Amino acid sequence: MLIALLSLCAFSTLLVVYYRLYLHPLAKYPGPVFARLTDWYNVYHCFKGDRHIDFVRLHNRYGKIVRYGPNRLSINSVGALRPIYSATANTKKANFYEAMQFYMDIPSTHCTVEKEQHARKRRILSQAFSDKMLQAYQPLFLKTLTKYLGRYEKNAGEDSWSGAYDMNHEFSLFVFDAMGGFCFGKPFGALDDPKKADIVPPTFEGFQGLNVVGHMHGIALLHLDSLQPRLKKAIEDYKKYSAELAHECIARSSDQKESACVFDVLLEGYRQKGTDAPSIKELESESSLLVLAGSDSTANSLSNVIFNLLNNPHTLERLQAELRTKFTNLDQICIGPALGDCEYLNACIDESMRVTPVIGGLTQRATLAGGIEIDGEHVPAKTDVGVPHHAIFRNEEYFADPWTYEPMRWMVSENSKEAIRTARAAFWPLGMGLTECIGKKWALIEIKLTIARMVYKYDLKLVVPDNEKDLTPIERLHRREEEATDRFTVGSKGPNVRFRLAK
Template identity: 30%
Template sequence: LYSAYYAWTGDLHIDMWRCHEKYAIYGFSKKLQKSASYNIMVHRAPSTLTMTCKKKHALHRRIVSQGFANTALRQHEDTIMTHIKKLAAQLAPSQSNGSSEWSAQQNMSSWSNCLSFDIISDVVFGAKYDMIGRPDNRHILESIDGANVRTSVLFQAAELTVGRLDRRLFSKSIEARNIFIPFIKSLVKKRLRNAADKTNDVFSLLVDVKDSETGEGLDMNSIGGESTTLLMAAIAATFFYLSCYPQVYARVKSEIRQSFLSTEDICLGPTLNACVYLRACIDESLRMSPPVGGAPWREVLSGGIVIDGRAIPAGCEVGTSIYALHHNPVYFLDPFAYQPERWLSDPNANGGIDHARRAQSAFAAFSTGPRSCVGKGLATAELMLTLATLLHKFDMRLAQGSLTCGIGGGAPGAVLGRHRANEFQLFDHITSAKDGPYIEFRVSRF
């Protein structure tokens, strides 16, 4: 119940960091499998996130990964850019407001959620919900965060389902789940009814795909599970840190504007890949604000395992908090400072120590190995294209005014882990919930 309490408050990743500061971080071998706790997240069909059986996961991943391969990603680029341009239109200053060249205050957490959902639903299902342009469906996004509160607690303490106690403790979360689950079911059903429509969405790529080794296909209900795991905090986090670190903002803005003559020129390819400081900013945001901050629990298999000299018997669960790992000073000097330069390799600096290589060795924003996020290529493309477009098209500044200033950051004097004003605050409910920052934009003049 200790961990369940911190899962409820959203501070589990911070508590794990405090524990790691006290007891140190360990590594572990391959004699592990995903914890049975992941079954709490399964509805109708498991996804690559929730499958505990290694054999079934490997089969499922081989099939699903075909829909997110680099070759498939290029087919989705126009779709991604369409939604990014819609977002840019919403962020632009109103032409009717002659009193100021700056836009109204924009909550970047809300906008990043809208953008991610529009891209995912369109890329995966070919569905056009336009969360960016129409607010009437945005309650779905709130229901995802709401439903995740209960799920995150049960992930730590499944025994709370006995006597349906969880339904009394988390009635609002149940209400949110009863909005979100039917929405996803209707989304999948609608696409299944139109399965003959061959568009460029992931569904079309996967509906007829068979595994080359087994000949098995994919349960299309599981695609609904895949599509709900990709909402990310990194866009909002990057804007937060750029507003806190003006020298970083100036450098990344200069790199993008020198690389592309026009916003319309921005696309996937060698020029965007050459924006190494932009990628460093993204990686640093993902390090400081990982999509999943807590521990992805693993069950020890037969024969047990030894961790830091201690024998752990079969059946026990172990895990390393990604947030704590990403803030370990052994791998990241000054871990609570936003320093994109740490990702730029220079073996001749700092006494010959390649800090970029050391940082990469501990970077797990999308997990690592065969359990890494199958959609990380899509997520990275979305981040690169979105940030390049918005930073090229607009100048930005932290919103002016006392009501929104500071939203997104910690509060000096708050509990340990919530006290840093220049740290973007996450609330760990399976994935990372967030609020802010509030940013103002104006069309760039260069």
Template identity: 30%
Template structure:
């Protein structure tokens, strides 16, 4: 006892510098102990991966800041195989069975903690709800807004906006060459403007009108959404993620609102006004959301939940469609054979642009949908993994058991470039989705690649708006290629790979994107010329 008292007295007599040194020592040895545990005793200790990632999140954080995290994950799969430990507590997979085990309806997982950091309203929307039971309840209600009836009405708005968009990108006053080609268009911008206007009309019965000429404060919204996720994404892939989630309801959310740009506030005001306004007889998506009820409890959306779902519809819907369209324009403008086959199919199937709408005739355009599937593979809406946390009882993934608390996932960018599944995985080859004796592709071959790669996910977390998204993409492409010719601008390579960009990004025929949870993209630069029908 006297020895203990003596040591305590010595501790109390230390000066400030000595206290600081002891504190630093404690923290240092604490992290050394954690590192030793993570390297040798963690449940993922035997998983292959970069050595530093066994005990540190810094490589993951670094590549999230750079925007090339999807490339880094792909590189690690090339080095270490189907299973890679990319963080001390996270492993990503490439094997076909792994995706079904993680995202399937029977998977014993939930969304990871990082999803909570994206919340902007009091009640999380369906995508950001991590509790499986709460997510299932929200999804039951949300599904009622994506029925066959709602899809049919939505595509009518898509057609109107697409026709106007084509008028704008091919207008005569912008013709700059003697043979009728327009001035250069950055298709990432033009895609964003079109899709935002479509979604505003589909969801709320009011277009943002950002594709129209003239000043419009909402026109910067697509870019601000990108800046928003680019700012938050590295935080969620950093050692500070848990602190960030903890701090948001304790004052951080208030500070973030103070620095929110006015354009973003205008956007949320637009959504709020739509939520409060009386709904007329027009059957837009918001009409279906307002009238949706939980089939089990008969409860509708609360106002807070309605705001959250409304914001989610715009952001999730615009990013996925715009990125896939950007990838499609890039690849189709650089593949003459595919371009000719697709334009021939569209222009022989339809005799007028007004005929192009959802239905059997559009569905008969086999090569069109093969091009869309190939674009979804080459340019996924989210290039890196949608992280899932293993729940109590553990989970068996690709034949291996993983304990509760481990984070798992599959990265679409890496999956879409799996040479064991796709062979020439870096080539834009829509024919891989079409059974044919000429090409030697069987029905089984097509089924195998489609069961492996699911751009809209599977199971309870699959995309509720898949049918609308596919119809929207098909109508935009078909109407555009029916009415106009297009070409890549000679000498312009915005969005293309380059030898200086490093491993995985050197190919000039590959469309390159940045990873910020969503897919951030630029280009391609195209010109248009009206068809003489």
């Protein structure tokens, strides 16, 4: 009996193997054999946290279209962006996003897969991101930024350099506080007491766990995630924390708030109880989204800009010259035409988001009935498809010398219109279409104000570890990328930086 059972299992496994390798609708696409057979390939790389570099490796080896899971295609082509992500694309968010259902009572805007439900949630949330609201958030943001930049005055004089600071850690504390003000009307207090940000690191580990479960729901269904109690607990703690934030914000009277905030807009809908009104569970869920969506991505983007500028000192010099010529004091640097006109600043930020993207693997979409056409290829329905940021942003077809940090590639005064048009078409660091980053404008404002004020106020010096002294800037960039962890967003370490007050 046992032998018969084992034989049956072996036979069924062989059938599945044969089907996936030779008969499956995606069988013609290349990819690692292990990945074409099973999603354990993805689970392994999510655990390892190296998907950001794995997609680059896969495309270098297998070309434009790679089958990276039995039913998954990664496409490194500008021709794939619109068919997969545009507002009219015949796709929806893949069931990867439903992983949250195992841990949260109700999905947030980001995790809602059905298009109509997603549109309803997004409609409510987007009211908090109008230009008028962004202006209203600025004073508290600038107050937090001034306090943050004051940290480096302590031991930095005009002639003396401060001690070394790990900028990833520093920006995490700052952005966590800025996010508290922006989303909930009150900074979280991490700049005064770093313990207040203790929830953040385990939460990101929890997110790495969600990345795993997203690729294989069976792991949660069979409670295999209990084998990683730390990850599971991190998600539970985070859920509790964000629900508390929502309830605190509901209970807080307006005079206890320092500023208008995103959550006010959600609360107004909740209190008015209109047709679109969010429920209390939705408020808790959106609260969990807000804390995370804007903090890790923004903190890592900031530390990447500083890394790229200091790793290529001529770019830092040119940026300092632009800012110190245009502005005569720090307070002039705020939202407005003067900041918008800083061509080199804008180029430095775009170029950093290109050469060191913070979205790791790829954002997955599922093709709907009828499938989609990409560059003349028919991709059948119910296929998971996506374009990996790290691979397309280093694709030589769209970016000359792709591993070089070269802000001038984005400047009309320095590059041909044709080259800029080609690069722009392949550049989408904040997503696109109906699911494009809702905080896009605010994220760019935060990054611009922070970098501009920091570079205006201080001279900055990179602390290069002994074992990196002989590396070229490109080799250092590769090293940074190898040491980073992809947990949906890519978390890097450092750089370590010294500060000196500018003369």
